[in-house]
Amino acid sequence: xxxxxxxxxxxxxxxxxxxxxxxxxxxxxxxxxxxxxxxxxxxxxxxxxxxxxxxxxxxxxxxxxxxxxxxxxxxxxxxxxxxxxxxxxxxxxxxxxxxxxxxxxxxxxxxxxxxxxxxxxxxxxxxxxxxxxxxxxxxxxxxxxxxxxxxxxxxxxxxxxxxxxxxxxxxxxxx
Numbered sequence: 001x002x003x004x005x006x007x008x009x010x011x012x013x014x015x016x017x018x019x020x021x022x023x024x025x026x027x028x029x030x031x032x033x034x035x036x037x038x039x040x041x042x043x044x045x046x047x048x049x050x051x052x053x054x055x056x057x058x059x060x061x062x063x064x065x066x067x068x069x070x071x072x073x074x075x076x077x078x079x080x081x082x083x084x085x086x087x088x089x090x091x092x093x094x095x096x097x098x099x100x101x102x103x104x105x106x107x108x109x110x111x112x113x114x115x116x117x118x119x120x121x122x123x124x125x126x127x128x129x130x131x132x133x134x135x136x137x138x139x140x141x142x143x144x145x146x147x148x149x150x151x152x153x154x155x156x157x158x159x160x161x162x163x164x165x166x167x168x169x170x171x172x173x174x175x
Contacts, residue, residue: 097154
């Protein structure tokens with residue numbers, strides 16, 4: 001009836017837990033002999049969930065950098081003030097920095113702050129290189145500086161904000 005089950009004794013209230021590894025279900029038999037089942041995310045699933053916002057936002061940035069200048073000017077977010085392009089780079093990459101910080105904290109991957117910030121900056125470098133191949137776009141050192149500044153600011157803001165919110169992310173880690 002049951003496949004291979006591993007028995008784990010929990011400390012709180014001494015219930016007995018059976019983990020069915022083939023289905024990923026946790027069967028919790030409490031003292032009142034009621035059977036409760038909940039899904040246990042695997043380590044890989046938790047990592048994917050933790051990094052999904054950063055991966056998704058990187059895809060949005062890639063799609064935006066694939067558009068030519070004429071396509072970008074048709075969007076509602078195109079402004080006309082000095083350095084509007086740099087402000088847009090800063091804002092978009094600050095979201096990337098924030099999602100990278102969220103992924104680092106909620107995945108408990110052990111990556112250091114500067115490693116994750118470096119990943120964001122390297123992504124900005126690859127984005128500027130990608131623009132070299134897009135008609136009507138060109139790479140710019142000033143854009144790269146705005147990208148790097150945005151990553152650092154978004155990362156720092158999220159680093160400051162998450163402990164203040166006292167969130168529990170993915171059900172197992174508080175900041």
